[in-house]
Amino acid sequence: MxxxxxxxxIGMGCTKFGELWDMGADDLIIEAAYEAYEDAGIGPDAxxxxxxxxxxxxxxxxxxxxxxxxxxxxxxxxxxxCATAMxxxxxxxxxxxSGEFEIALALGxxxxxxxxxRGLPISRFHPTLNYGRTAPGMFSLPCARYFEKYGAxxxxxxxxxxxxxxxxxxxxxAHFQREITIEQAMNAPIIAWxxxxxxxxxxxxxxxxxxxxxAGMAKRFNPDYVLIKAVTLAVDSMYPALRPEHDFLHWxxxxxxxxxxxxxVGISNPLKELSLAEVHDCFTITELLIYEDLGxxxxxxxKEFIDAGVFEADGEMPVNVSGGLKSxxxxxxxxxxxxVYEIYKQLQGKADKRxxxxxxxxxxxxxxxxxxxxxVTILGR
Numbered sequence: 001m002x003x004x005x006x007x008x009x010i011g012m013g014c015t016k017f018g019e020l021w022d023m024g025a026d027d028l029i030i031e032a033a034y035e036a037y038e039d040a041g042i043g044p045d046a047x048x049x050x051x052x053x054x055x056x057x058x059x060x061x062x063x064x065x066x067x068x069x070x071x072x073x074x075x076x077x078x079x080x081x082c083a084t085a086m087x088x089x090x091x092x093x094x095x096x097x098s099g100e101f102e103i104a105l106a107l108g109x110x111x112x113x114x115x116x117x118r119g120l121p122i123s124r125f126h127p128t129l130n131y132g133r134t135a136p137g138m139f140s141l142p143c144a145r146y147f148e149k150y151g152a153x154x155x156x157x158x159x160x161x162x163x164x165x166x167x168x169x170x171x172x173x174a175h176f177q178r179e180i181t182i183e184q185a186m187n188a189p190i191i192a193w194x195x196x197x198x199x200x201x202x203x204x205x206x207x208x209x210x211x212x213x214x215a216g217m218a219k220r221f222n223p224d225y226v227l228i229k230a231v232t233l234a235v236d237s238m239y240p241a242l243r244p245e246h247d248f249l250h251w252x253x254x255x256x257x258x259x260x261x262x263x264x265v266g267i268s269n270p271l272k273e274l275s276l277a278e279v280h281d282c283f284t285i286t287e288l289l290i291y292e293d294l295g296x297x298x299x300x301x302x303k304e305f306i307d308a309g310v311f312e313a314d315g316e317m318p319v320n321v322s323g324g325l326k327s328x329x330x331x332x333x334x335x336x337x338x339x340v341y342e343i344y345k346q347l348q349g350k351a352d353k354r355x356x357x358x359x360x361x362x363x364x365x366x367x368x369x370x371x372x373x374x375x376v377t378i379l380g381r
Contacts, residue, residue, distance in 0.1 A: 002264040006097045008218035008225040009210050009379070011040025014341045017206035017328045018175040025057050025111045026067035028207035028334075033068055033107060036209040040221050044068060047211075048101040050075045053088035053108035054333035064107060079333075082280065082368025083233065084108060086336030086375035089210055090231040096212055108338075109207035110331030135282065136192035136200055138370070142248040143194055143285035149249065150300040154194055157284035158185035159306050161198045164281060164320050167313055168327020170353040175204050175329040199284040204329020208337035210344075226347050229361065230264035230378040232257045237371040253372035254293040254365065261376040262295075265361070270295050271317050274378075275359040276346060278339035280367040281324040290365060291319070294376075313356070321346070321354050332368075336375060339364035343379045 013035025015028050023031075029052075037043060052064040052075060061075030078088040085108025092106040146152055162182055168174040180198060188197035218225035234256035237243045246252070258270075267273045277294070281287035288302045296317055297305045305311065311319040322328065322342035325335060343362035345351040366375045 003093060003097055003231055004229050004264050005215055005227050007093045007212050007228045008215045009212050009228065009344055010218050010222040010225045011036040011038070011042070011211040012209065012341050012344050013039065014173055014208040014338055015206050016173045017204050017331065017338070019113050020205040021113065023205065025109060028109045028111065028205065029064060029067045029107060032109065032207035032209040033105065036105070036211045040211045042103065042211065042221060044070060046103050047073060047105045048103050049073055049092070049095055050105040050107065051078055051088040051092045051095075052076070053078045053084040053106070053336070054110055055079050055081070055084055057109060057111045057333065080233075080368070081373040082282070082330070082332055083336060083366040083373045083375035084333045084368075085208065085338070086340070086364065086366045086377055087233055089337060089340065089377065090233055090375065092210075092212055093228055093231050096214060102217065103211065103213050105209060105211055106337065107207065107209040108334040108336060110333040111205050112203050112331055113205050134192065136195050139283040139285055140192040140195050142289060143283075145248050146285065146289070147194065150303065152288070152303040154186050154196070155182065156303045156306055157199050157288065158182045160281070160284040160287050161185045161326060163312055164324040164326035167321050167354065168323020171323045171327065174323045174327040175202055176323070176327045195283055195285065201282050201325040202329040204331050206329070206331040206334045206338060208334050208341050210337055210340060224348050226344050226379050226381065228377070229380045230261035230376065232260040232264070232376045234260065234374050235371060238369060239371070250289060250293050250299070251367055251372055251374060253374035254290060254367055257374040257376040258294045258365070261363070261378050265378050270363070271297070274317065274361050274363050276318040276321055276343070276356060277363040277365065278320055278322060278324070278342050279365045280335070281320055281326050282330055282367075284326070286367060287319070287324070290367065294363070294365065313354070318356055321351070321356065336364065336366045339366070340377055340379065347379060347381055
């Protein structure tokens with residue numbers, strides 16, 4: 001059974017992402033929600049249910065109800081690693097599709113710059129398997145292995161970083177809004193070999209929101225609505241003890257979530273049938289592996305496609321035209337909805353300097369863990 005075309009997005013909002021020292025979590029939530037309200041042409045009283053995504057910045061539904069003054073409606077907090085925001089949307093979509101609610105809000109946010117630590121906190125994971133681990137350290141493992149097996153190199157990753165910074169320079173809501181050169185990316189300080197500074201996304205604050213309703217009602221609120229074509233989620237393990245056959249050259253959860261989404265929409269050739277994709281480039285190597293896991297190219301072919309410019313904004317399959325996590329950063333509870341926001345704007349023809357000439361179907365993807373948690377959302381008109 002497919003969710004295709006049963007639910008529509010009628011409004012979205014997104015804060016600027018960055019080191020937002022002068023804004024608290026409540027400020028982020030309010031800004032994202034009220035942009036979405038205005039876009040949908042409704043007020044807060046129209047919301048019948050809400051799902052809020054955050055990993056470290058709040059507990060329970062009151063995280064949302066207090067700043068938005070929502071009263072006497074069900075509000076659920078969602079936490080699912082880096083797929084948190086997209087999973088909040090997935091839950092809201094099925095809540096509306098079930099017929100229980102007509103208008104629902106999904107909102108994701110995170111205030112990482114107020115955390116006090118460096119990077120993302122991982123102490124809550126396995127006490128032995130994760131001792132001393134960092135996110136760059138974990139993603140450096142598949143990077144080194146991919147280099148050895150398929151012949152990619154630091155210049156391959158540098159081209160991804162340059163692409164995403166170039167795209168982000170056109171996005172007023174991005175954390176980083178400047179271009180970089182191949183030389184800068186390749187000569188940057190090493191964070192976890194072979195990943196350098198420009199291979200890593202920044203630690204960032206931000207929020208994004210979506211308002212949804214049954215597709216048949218959407219025109220009542222916003223004639224420029226966008227349809228949900230697929231929302232999928234897959235969870236797996238990457239620990240060698242639990243998945244001894246894992247080769248660290250792909251993410252099985254991404255493969256599974258992508259295939260499930262394609263099945264819902266009826267996509268057989270994503271490279272040809274998708275207009276663009278926003279994928280989880282927490283590190284440049286992550287984006288490279290996602291190309292292959294989502295079937296945009298065959299295993300081991302990513303370097304060839306990158307060299308040919310396939311994933312550039314003016315290429316055959318634009319990826320991360322927003323600037324990606326590389327330019328936006330990764331406030332964990334917000335990133336998935338921020339990606340959906342870019343697809344939403346592109347489908348409406350409202351992406352300003354980033355607007356692509358012809359957009360019919362767009363894919364947004366998150367990858368988190370360990371373990372592996374992967375979410376895929378496909379939108380269309």
